[in-house]
Amino acid sequence: MKINRDLCDICGTCVAVCPADAIVVSEFIVNIDNEKCTNCLNCLKVCPIKAIEEGE
Amino acid sequence: MMVQERYDIVVIGAGPAGSVAARFAAENMASVLILERDREPGIPVRCAEGVSHNGIAPFIDIDQRWIASRIDVAKLHSPNGETANMYNNGLGYVLERRVFDAALCELAAKYGAHLITKADALDLVWEDGKITGVKYKYSGEIRKVKCDIVIGADGVESRVGRWAGIKTVVRLEDIDTCAQYTLTDIDIEKDTCEFYFGTKVSPGGYIWIFPKSDNTANVGIGLSGHLSHPKGPKEYLDEFVQRRFPKAKITYTMYGGVPTAATLDEIVKDNIMLVGDAARQVNPITGGGVVQAMIAGSIAGKVAAQAVKEKRFDKKFLKEYRKEWDKRLGKTQKTMFLMKERFMNMNDERFNRIVEFCQNIPRDKFSLKTLFTEAVKGNPKLMIDVAKAFLVSKIKMK
Numbered sequence: 135m136k137i138n139r140d141l142c143d144i145c146g147t148c149v150a151v152c153p154a155d156a157i158v159v160s161e162f163i164v165n166i167d168n169e170k171c172t173n174c175l176n177c178l179k180v181c182p183i184k185a186i187e188e189g190e
Numbered sequence: 191m192m193v194q195e196r197y198d199i200v201v202i203g204a205g206p207a208g209s210v211a212a213r214f215a216a217e218n219m220a221s222v223l224i225l226e227r228d229r230e231p232g233i234p235v236r237c238a239e240g241v242s243h244n245g246i247a248p249f250i251d252i253d254q255r256w257i258a259s260r261i262d263v264a265k266l267h268s269p270n271g272e273t274a275n276m277y278n279n280g281l282g283y284v285l286e287r288r289v290f291d292a293a294l295c296e297l298a299a300k301y302g303a304h305l306i307t308k309a310d311a312l313d314l315v316w317e318d319g320k321i322t323g324v325k326y327k328y329s330g331e332i333r334k335v336k337c338d339i340v341i342g343a344d345g346v347e348s349r350v351g352r353w354a355g356i357k358t359v360v361r362l363e364d365i366d367t368c369a370q371y372t373l374t375d376i377d378i379e380k381d382t383c384e385f386y387f388g389t390k391v392s393p394g395g396y397i398w399i400f401p402k403s404d405n406t407a408n409v410g411i412g413l414s415g416h417l418s419h420p421k422g423p424k425e426y427l428d429e430f431v432q433r434r435f436p437k438a439k440i441t442y443t444m445y446g447g448v449p450t451a452a453t454l455d456e457i458v459k460d461n462i463m464l465v466g467d468a469a470r471q472v473n474p475i476t477g478g479g480v481v482q483a484m485i486a487g488s489i490a491g492k493v494a495a496q497a498v499k500e501k502r503f504d505k506k507f508l509k510e511y512r513k514e515w516d517k518r519l520g521k522t523q524k525t526m527f528l529m530k531e532r533f534m535n536m537n538d539e540r541f542n543r544i545v546e547f548c549q550n551i552p553r554d555k556f557s558l559k560t561l562f563t564e565a566v567k568g569n570p571k572l573m574i575d576v577a578k579a580f581l582v583s584k585i586k587m588k
Binding site for chain 2: 143145146147148149150151152153155158159160161176178179180181182183184
């Protein structure tokens with residue numbers, strides 16, 4: 135998954151629904167670890183501002 | 191303030207849950223450090239800011255500095271455009287969270303808690319399979335602080351629980367994805383919160399208008415996570431604002447998630463406790479979490495301080511917090527959670543009928559119980575649960 139940092143509000147909603155523990159908010163940036171990601175698309179679906187898209 | 195090498199308790203997060211936990215722990219003689227990631231508590235605000243007077247009054251003296259407006263009326267809008275005013279809900283406030291959160295944090299400090307801002311917790315420190323501290327980043331430097339108990343109050347995006355091996359993930363159905371604008375130059379009533387329901391307006395959730403002055407309000411939306419794609423909360427909110435407040439100016443934009451689940455199965459383990467959004471302690475129907483967080487924080491803080499006195503940091507001892515939470519709110523939250531499923535699946539016709547039903551209740555007879563009872567009609571098991579939940583909360587109020 136890929137985060138559009140111009141859009142991301144760093145709200146952390148995606149972290150709560152990630153079953154793979156692949157998303158981290160740290161130092162005011164959201165990071166997705168694509169090694170851990172299982173492509174369930176939960177993060178993409180809940181993102182309030184559609185800042186997450188498929189792809190690496 | 192000199193940061194010590196060790197504290198009895200380290201609290202991660204200086205929101206209402208963390209600050210209240212820190213305050214009650216410090217008040218009961220524990221040494222406490224709060225780590226806050228942001229540069230100051232309460233910022234950025236991710237909240238609609240509505241609370242009840244009875245909910246917050248036990249924890250802090252009411253101060254006009256953090257009250258934007260007093261709310262007496264809740265106005266419901268049905269999908270077919272009908273409205274009903276609800277009274278007798280008790281006095282409510284729309285807060286200035288940035289001031290309120292700072293005040294709670296100052297209260298914790300007054301009782302002796304230490305605080306570091308811009309301190310980003312990175313991980314737990316483990317020794318011989320036991321949690322013995324917290325690793326965090328401050329001013330570009332990795333630091334460690336030792337402690338006997340870690341209290342995770344790190345919000346919806348909580349990581350503390352996961353570090354401790356607690357399952358914190360919520361289902362898409364059990365998170366509300368939210369967008370909110372603070373709008374100004376709008377025509378509203380300062381003492382009235384408004385709610386819009388309907389599958390076209392806000393599927394599986396609602397739109398709220400919480401006034402902050404006579405021409406400013408938090409206007410936001412929460413959609414159930416499984417109904418927010420491809421059209422999301424921002425799109426629904428923009429449509430609504432364009433319709434209802436075409437001339438409004440936006441002074442603040444924010445996004446966020448609200449867990450609308452039951453409390454996590456596991457909120458304590460050896461040397462660790464979770465509170466607030468991190469523990470999913472939110473009213474699953476309204477999405478309100480400030481009061482829940484403060485109640486949970488007060489219980490957790492007291493139990494943690496007692497643990498320090500008795501040098502008992504094991505899960506069995508800390509579980510007292512769980513027991514007390516379930517008695518105070520946890521069970522009610524579970525009932526609300528079961529009711530939520532029903533709310534989420536209600537069609538517009540049902541919403542219309544509920545608002546119509548509300549219109550016909552005499553003003554002095556109105557109560558949330560009457561409303562919920564109507565909403566769960568036709569489901570006897572749920573009705574009994576609701577009656578019980580309200581009975582319990584009534585007894586506690588006395």
